[in-house]
Amino acid sequence: MDADMDYERPNVETIKCVVVGDNAVGKTRLICARACNATLTQYQLLATHVPTVWAIDQYRVCQEVLERSRDVVDEVSISLRLWDTFGDHHKDRRFAYGRSDVVVLCFSIANPNSLNHVKTMWYQEIKHFCPRTPVILVGCQLDLRYADLEAVNRARRPLARPIKRGDILPPERGREVAKELGIPYYETSVFDQFGIKDVFDNAIRAALISRRHLQFWKSHLKKVQKPLLQAPFLPPKAPPPVIKIPENPVTNMNESGYLLDNPLCADVMFVLQDQNHIFAHKIYLATSSSKFYDLFLLECEESPDFSETQCSTDKTSRDFLSSTSHLETVDDIDDAILATLKTSNDKLSTPESDGTSKMLELETEEGSSARRALSSLGKGFVSMHKEIQINPVSNRTCPVTVVKMDSSVQPGPFKTVLQFLYAGQLDENEKDLTRLAQIAEILEVFDLRMMVENIMNKEAFMNQEITKAFHVRKANRIKECLCKGTFSDVTFKLDDGSINAHKPLLICSCEWMSAMFGGSFVESSNSEVVLPNINKTSMQAILDYLYTKQLSSSQELDMLELIALANRFCLPHLVALAEQHAVQELTKASGNGIGVDGEVLSYLEWAQFHNANQLAAWCLHYICTNYNSVCSKFRKEIKAKSPDNQEYFERHRWPPVWYLKEEDHYQRVKKEREKEDIALNKHHSKRKWCFWNSSPLVA
Numbered sequence: 029m030d031a032d033m034d035y036e037r038p039n040v041e042t043i044k045c046v047v048v049g050d051n052a053v054g055k056t057r058l059i060c061a062r063a064c065n066a067t068l069t070q071y072q073l074l075a076t077h078v079p080t081v082w083a084i085d086q087y088r089v090c091q092e093v094l095e096r097s098r099d100v101v102d103e104v105s106i107s108l109r110l111w112d113t114f115g116d117h118h119k120d121r122r123f124a125y126g127r128s129d130v131v132v133l134c135f136s137i138a139n140p141n142s143l144n145h146v147k148t149m150w151y152q153e154i155k156h157f158c159p160r161t162p163v164i165l166v167g168c169q170l171d172l173r174y175a176d177l178e179a180v181n182r183a184r185r186p187l188a189r190p191i192k193r194g195d196i197l198p199p200e201r202g203r204e205v206a207k208e209l210g211i212p213y214y215e216t217s218v219f220d221q222f223g224i225k226d227v228f229d230n231a232i233r234a235a236l237i238s239r240r241h242l243q244f245w246k247s248h249l250k251k252v253q254k255p256l257l258q259a260p261f262l263p264p265k266a267p268p269p270v271i272k273i274p275e276n277p278v279t280n281m282n283e284s285g286y287l288l289d290n291p292l293c294a295d296v297m298f299v300l301q302d303q304n305h306i307f308a309h310k311i312y313l314a315t316s317s318s319k320f321y322d323l324f325l326l327e328c329e330e331s332p333d334f335s336e337t338q339c340s341t342d343k344t345s346r347d348f349l350s351s352t353s354h355l356e357t358v359d360d361i362d363d364a365i366l367a368t369l370k371t372s373n374d375k376l377s378t379p380e381s382d383g384t385s386k387m388l389e390l391e392t393e394e395g396s397s398a399r400r401a402l403s404s405l406g407k408g409f410v411s412m413h414k415e416i417q418i419n420p421v422s423n424r425t426c427p428v429t430v431v432k433m434d435s436s437v438q439p440g441p442f443k444t445v446l447q448f449l450y451a452g453q454l455d456e457n458e459k460d461l462t463r464l465a466q467i468a469e470i471l472e473v474f475d476l477r478m479m480v481e482n483i484m485n486k487e488a489f490m491n492q493e494i495t496k497a498f499h500v501r502k503a504n505r506i507k508e509c510l511c512k513g514t515f516s517d518v519t520f521k522l523d524d525g526s527i528n529a530h531k532p533l534l535i536c537s538c539e540w541m542s543a544m545f546g547g548s549f550v551e552s553s554n555s556e557v558v559l560p561n562i563n564k565t566s567m568q569a570i571l572d573y574l575y576t577k578q579l580s581s582s583q584e585l586d587m588l589e590l591i592a593l594a595n596r597f598c599l600p601h602l603v604a605l606a607e608q609h610a611v612q613e614l615t616k617a618s619g620n621g622i623g624v625d626g627e628v629l630s631y632l633e634w635a636q637f638h639n640a641n642q643l644a645a646w647c648l649h650y651i652c653t654n655y656n657s658v659c660s661k662f663r664k665e666i667k668a669k670s671p672d673n674q675e676y677f678e679r680h681r682w683p684p685v686w687y688l689k690e691e692d693h694y695q696r697v698k699k700e701r702e703k704e705d706i707a708l709n710k711h712h713s714k715r716k717w718c719f720w721n722s723s724p725l726v727a
Contacts, residue, residue, distance in 0.1 A: 316502050
């Protein structure tokens with residue numbers, strides 16, 4: 029009933045607008061955007077096309093649609109009735125064309141064929157059925173001009189024809205066809221809600237002007253303007269890429285418990301009852317247990333013979349290595365070293381040397397200071413000395429600290445204690461909890477003792493907090509050992525200094541280090557490793573990360589050098605952290621008004637060369653979104669970039685080239701129209717002056 033009343037209202041102009049065009053060019057979605065204010069996501073808009081036709085009955089059954097059909101254009105009240113049509117060329121649309129006031133002819137800017145059909149099929153059909161009806165040409169799906177076409181094609185149905193970059197039509201193509209046909213041209217994007225009002229308001233104007241010529245007595249139509257120009261659409265800036273931090277990959281080599289079963293670079297051997305041997309690593313035990321920390325620290329502080337003999341052993345090894353350079357295999361060298369070291373130890377232990385035995389036994393003389401210090405640690409330890417042993421994994425000879433345990437320490441529970449000290453976890457299904465608690469009590473591993481009690485009391489859920497506190501303390505002790513070089517077993521020789529480190533921690537944290545120290549390389553048995561072209565600050569940051577999994581906050585650290593070094597050591601997680609930090613610093617500086625254009629240009633190809641792909645993508649985005657300012661200052665640097673980068677700049681620069689051309693055309697045509705309007709107003713003013721100043725006699 030309300031729909032019929034619009035036809036009867038005085039001074040309310042009812043406009044019938046017919047929308048035609050090929051299938052899947054966006055006709056129905058354009059109509060729904062105007063009639064229903066429908067807003068959809070981009071991927072809903074670009075999903076599989078379902079042939080639909082907007083039903084004219086919606087004006088009768090939907091009050092909201094009826095209300096939105098009413099509008100005021102140039103002080104004229106109108107009621108807009110939209111008619112959708114099939115896009116199939118063979119369908120009969122003569123009923124839709126009947127008594128139409130304006131026709132909106134649509135094509136898709138991503139489908140050149142749809143624009144070709146405008147001239148060859150649609151415009152001829154329109155002029156056949158309604159020759160005097162004004163026509164508006166509309167390019168739909170404008171957002172595809174700057175969209176990510178790969179994402180768009182993924183959202184479409186599998187058998188759909190993919191949209192190619194070459195299919196996207198520039199604005200001048202549509203404008204040329206419109207000029208050839210003598211009709212106005214507009215562009216729309218339902219996704220960006222751009223151009224919808226422009227299209228239908230100017231379609232209404234075209235219809236009202238045509239009606240004014242036929243119904244000249246309607247004075248309220250005198251103020252209707254001819255279809256206005258459409259300002260070009262400036263696409264939004266693409267959002268900057270988000271730096272994603274990947275999960276740190278965890279493999280068997282990354283788990284510290286792996287080293288207990290496969291004791292690469294082991295420097296401790298525990299001797300238990302029945303001559304059972306268990307190899308371990310000082311750095312893991314000392315950072316997990318205060319008692320082991322004191323034990324191994326005692327070796328360094330109260331036993332100067334240890335360090336002196338170790339130094340002489342290392343010197344003998346190095347001298348012998350130089351004298352056996354003719355040997356062909358590493359195993360031959362190891363055998364030779366072992367024979368020489370045994371000979372030197374025999375000489376040291378003979379009474380003829382200096383009357384004092386220098387075998388590395390802490391229990392050589394009863395009541396000695398070293399033995400008293402060892403006994404002060406309490407139960408569990410019997411003796412400790414240095415020996416040359418063959419590593420069971422690498423089959424290399426190396427000095428180890430041999431610790432003989434008390435008979436009360438049994439192999440099974442003791443191995444479980446060591447597993448806890450390495451990994452910080454306890455299996456709830458452990459069978460011999462009583463003996464495990466006893467060993468933990470003897471070795472003063474109180475965290476483990478409490479966890480065993482919780483399991484026995486059915487309160488295992490409380491162990492999570494104990495495990496958390498254990499890892500925090502262990503991390504702090506590892507940091508301390510890194511800073512002081514305590515218990516270190518390798519020294520990195522760098523361009524500007526040296527840094528002490530710990531092979532077991534490096535093996536568990538980095539596959540590159542694991543291959544170097546755990547494989548058949550010479551570095552696996554050396555206490556010094558030369559790393560050329562690396563400075564101390566960058567290497568310290570690498571070690572900080574490998575030990576703590578955190579990025580160093582040193583102000584002297586150069587992020588580009590760190591990225592290059594992290595890529596060299598195959599640490600993608602650290603590369604991502606460095607990329608994130610670099611982007612944050614650049615963004616902060618740019619936000620404070622500090623120019624970073626030149627810095628970003630220098631970052632770009634460095635990041636690409638060292639596989640910092642996220643930082644490179646951010647630099648590309650920054651240069652493209654600030655292309656005019658960057659190019660004005662650094663034109664030579666831009667031209668010096670690789671062809672691939674320059675091609676990327678041209679394709680993704682903002683504002684895009686097509687927009688700049690459209691803006692120039694819009695401003696030029698706008699000035700021409702203003703001149704025409706001024707000239708027309710002068711002409712009308714002159715006619716009025718002549719009319720009022722003319723006299724019958726003169727006439």
